[in-house]
Amino acid sequence: MIRKPLVAALTLSVIWTAGMAAAAEKAAPEQTFGVNRFISPDTCGGCHSEIQSQWANSMHNLSHKDPVYNRVAAFLRQGLTDAGEIQEAESCVKCHTPVGYVTGFPKKLSDDLSAVPEIAVQGIQCDLCHTAVDVTKMYNNGLVLSPGQGEDDPGVKYGPFDDSEPDFHEAAYSKLHTESGICGTCHNVKHVAFGTDLETTYTEWEKSPYNDADPEKRVNCQGCHMRQRPGVPATGSTERPDNPGAATDYSDERPHIFTHYFVGGNSGVPGDFGDVEKPAMAQERLKHAAELALDVSGIAGGKAGVTVTNSGAGHCLPTGVGDLRQVWIELTLTGADGKILYGSGIPGPDGVLPEDTVIFNTVFGDGHGKAVPNLAKAREILSDSRIKPKETAVRTFDLGISPERGQTLRARLLYRGMPQKILNMVPGEKLGPLPVVEMARVSHIF
Ligand code: HEC
Ligand code: HEC
Ligand code: HEC
Ligand code: HEC
Ligand code: HEC
Incomplete structure (x- = not known):
């Protein structure tokens, strides 16, 4: 089951990469997909229930709904007249509402955000990250996606396992998912008109001692942020132990399952949505x-x-x-x-x-x-x-x-x-x- 899709997917990604390189000098080509090609996190959660409940009300799930982001973004947009400044102030949705952006709406902050399709309201979600096949640039969300055709033909979901044989969707090993770059493409933000580095989390990590030349010693973003769980802050000064468990409600146990809480310093917003676990985990992270x-x-x-x-x-x-x-x-x-x-x-x-x-x-x-x-x-x-x-x-x-x-x-x-x-x-x-x-x-x- 895994072999055929893997080969097909690799071929596809090679073609894409070659196309990208040719076009790289001009503007990178923008992908647009029909919105029905993306599958709701609720469907994924039907089998991956533990992962879904970790991700629910994470800052990734809330990236579009986050009231602090929304109100600050609208405020920063107000009263601008310079074309470059307006271009930047409108650019937020590419990362904060990424499934909407790649399916054609919203394209800018001033679009009617109340009309965003329900799936895009779910923010940075399962079927965005797990259909990523490449990264074109390490800033401003250069993810290259290869979604399936919706629930009837879900396509390949890329992840860390090389022996996964699910029944619902196809699966393939992806090195990209095991490295910091899949995070870094959004966690490095450049001003779209002036090129100023607005966020540089990936670059800071890249230059840090955690980015050890020896892959065995390297600690990627995932090494801290996808090992945390309640009581295990998983920081540079604490243990980052394996999390034995199963990837679905019915799969065999594996030595380690990456957690999906995606907790940083934000102990406020998840609480506004009724989450009690994540605010406590953010505090635990900050205290270590x-x-x-x-x-x-x-x-x-x-x-x-x-x-x-x-x-x-x-x-x-x-x-x-x-x-x-x-x-x-x-x-x-x-x-x-x-x-x-x-x-x-x-x-x-x-x-x-x-x-x-x-x-x-x-x-x-x-x-x-x-x-x-x-x-x-x-x-x-x-x-x-x-x-x-x-x-x-x-x-x-x-x-x-x-x-x-x-x-x-x-x-x-x-x-x-x-x-x-x-x-x-x-x-x-x-x-x-x-x-x-x-x-x-x-x-x-x-
Ligand atoms: C290239 C991707 C990207 C783009 C484009 C982007 N952001 Fe963000 N934004 C992020 C990331 C990553 C974080 C989380 C960083 C952190 O936690 O400090 C974030 C967090 C935020 C927060 C903090 C929210 C909170 O609850 O504390 C605000 C506010 C924000 N962004 C505003 C904006 C605005 C306004 C724009 C458009 C002008 C924008 N962002 C465009 C990636 C992006
Ligand atoms: C921000 C991107 C991102 C989002 C959103 C995301 N994942 Fe993941 N997921 C990853 C990465 C990266 C890995 C592998 C980490 C590694 O190997 O270092 C992973 C691993 C997995 C695995 C393999 C088992 C494990 O956890 O190790 C499954 C299954 C999975 N994710 C399902 C889901 C589901 C279901 C959702 C939505 C509820 C989801 N993911 C949301 C990035 C994401
Ligand atoms: C009908 C049940 C079912 C549904 C629904 C489902 N999955 Fe899976 N998925 C599985 C099983 C079973 C595995 C294999 C687990 C293992 O190998 O330990 C798996 C594995 C995975 C993996 C790991 C692939 C790899 O090779 O590393 C990812 C990523 C993943 N699923 C993502 C998703 C996403 C995203 C969705 C929603 C679009 C989803 N799954 C919906 C059953 C399901
Ligand atoms: C060695 C462990 C470790 C690694 C590796 C790591 N982080 Fe963090 N991260 C932390 C800790 C601890 C905090 C809380 C302190 C802080 O806010 O800086 C944090 C906070 C954050 C925040 C919230 C920012 C803020 O200050 O509010 C974001 C966003 C983040 N990390 C993203 C990333 C990304 C993306 C990577 C990979 C490029 C990464 N982290 C790698 C430990 C780590
Ligand atoms: C599609 C773009 C995108 C990708 C890919 C992405 N992130 Fe994020 N991430 C964001 C945005 C946007 C936010 C902030 C949402 C907000 O605060 O409103 C965020 C928030 C976070 C936070 C919470 C920060 C806080 O202040 O508490 C952490 C931790 C984090 N991301 C880690 C990761 C890791 C680890 C990966 C890779 C596995 C990753 N992200 C991949 C866009 C992305």
Whole structure:
């Protein structure tokens, strides 16, 4: 059963690749398929029920419905007049609603998103990833797809097994699925008009020690993100054990089944959809990402050092939308009575962090050195203070006072998905506050 489709599929992919190379100098050809060629995740879940329930309400499942994405995207689109900026602000659906994009609707953000076909509303789904046969470029979703003809003729589903013989669909081994590139093509985002690197998760991983030349030692995206399950954070600083089990409700047990929770730092949005498992897993992941230490050797002069090591993430800390994700240091000195004598990185009543907060992020510029909060206007990267994998950042704080006996100096590393300052600008019902997760803490009592 497996042999014939495998050969057919390989031939197909060779033709495609050759066609791509010829056309590569011009615009890469866009694939368009009839929407009926994609099979609903509910159908896949009929046999792969455990995998489906892991994926349900993941950020992949919610990529189109995510209210934070939707409202921020609509806000960033508002009032633009520059053609390049508009082109970027309209481009979101290619990754956030990918099945819609490849079946012809929506093609841009300002299309009527309430008219998107139900299957595309399901976001980044089974029959998108498992019909991928190639990647044309390592940014802006260069997946080449080879879907079947719908439920009556589901075609080949590509995956990690070379001995799979399912009855419903055909199956074939795909090296692509076992490597970071299948993720990297969407997890590297370039401004479509200005070429500015907006997200570089794949590139950060590619340059990291996790991308070992020895395939046995290499830790791919899947090695952390598709080994996590409740109680097993599977980060760079924790064990990433096999997950024995079966791929369907009736298949034989295998030594390892990759999990499909796709958990990152987002502990808010899955909860909005009633998920209790994934917010807890996101917190668990964040709590095993970094180490924190205090250096009080200069404390007599009022100086305190805080070091942060990215011990668990296979990319920068934070990664993804690096201008939006916030990882910062909160430092406090409190008296024996609990009164705060010094504080840094404490949000105000409006949820906004003070200007002098020590934060690890990317800042985009307008091409003339001025910071722009709207990624559609990003013509340059002004600064990038995010912490690279396995690297350590040192920051010195001037407390202005030297602590007395009985007082406590405490540092906390905190994570939040987006600045409240931006959320406060989005019109309509108040957005946020987003959950603040404590990634690590350390204290010193004098
Ligand atoms: C973002 C892409 C993506 C999505 C969405 C996705 N998968 Fe997967 N899946 C993968 C990758 C990649 C692997 C193999 C990982 C490896 O070998 O490193 C995999 C493995 C599998 C396997 C082999 C068994 C295992 O888990 O190891 C099955 C079966 C499977 N997926 C079914 C599904 C079903 C059903 C859905 C929808 C409910 C789904 N997948 C959604 C990427 C995806
Ligand atoms: C009627 C049951 C059934 C349905 C429905 C079903 N599958 Fe499968 N699938 C299987 C069985 C059985 C296997 C083999 C499991 C094994 O080998 O351990 C399998 C294996 C797979 C694999 C692994 C292939 C490989 O060679 O690595 C993938 C990927 C997969 N299915 C994806 C899907 C997707 C996507 C859908 C929905 C479009 C789907 N399946 C629907 C029964 C089903
Ligand atoms: C060594 C383990 C490891 C590897 C390998 C790894 N990650 Fe992560 N990932 C983490 C940890 C830990 C976090 C939580 C800390 C953070 O947000 O950076 C995370 C967070 C994320 C986030 C959420 C970003 C944020 O900051 O909110 C995304 C998206 C992500 N990873 C995608 C990827 C992709 C894509 C790859 C492969 C190119 C990958 N990861 C490889 C461990 C890993
Ligand atoms: C079709 C494009 C696409 C592919 C392929 C893809 N992703 Fe994603 N991924 C996204 C988008 C878009 C989001 C964010 C959705 C949102 O936040 O609204 C996301 C979210 C995530 C998150 C959650 C981030 C958070 O903040 O919590 C993780 C983890 C992740 N992806 C890992 C992976 C891994 C691992 C792979 C490869 C097996 C992969 N992705 C393949 C587009 C993709
Ligand atoms: C090339 C693929 C791609 C394109 C195009 C894309 N995104 Fe994303 N987007 C992602 C990935 C991957 C993530 C997850 C990264 C992370 O977790 O930090 C993400 C996450 C987000 C988030 C965070 C959502 C949350 O709940 O925290 C927002 C907001 C967002 N994108 C807005 C946009 C907007 C606006 C556009 C269009 C201007 C856009 N994206 C275009 C891949 C893409």
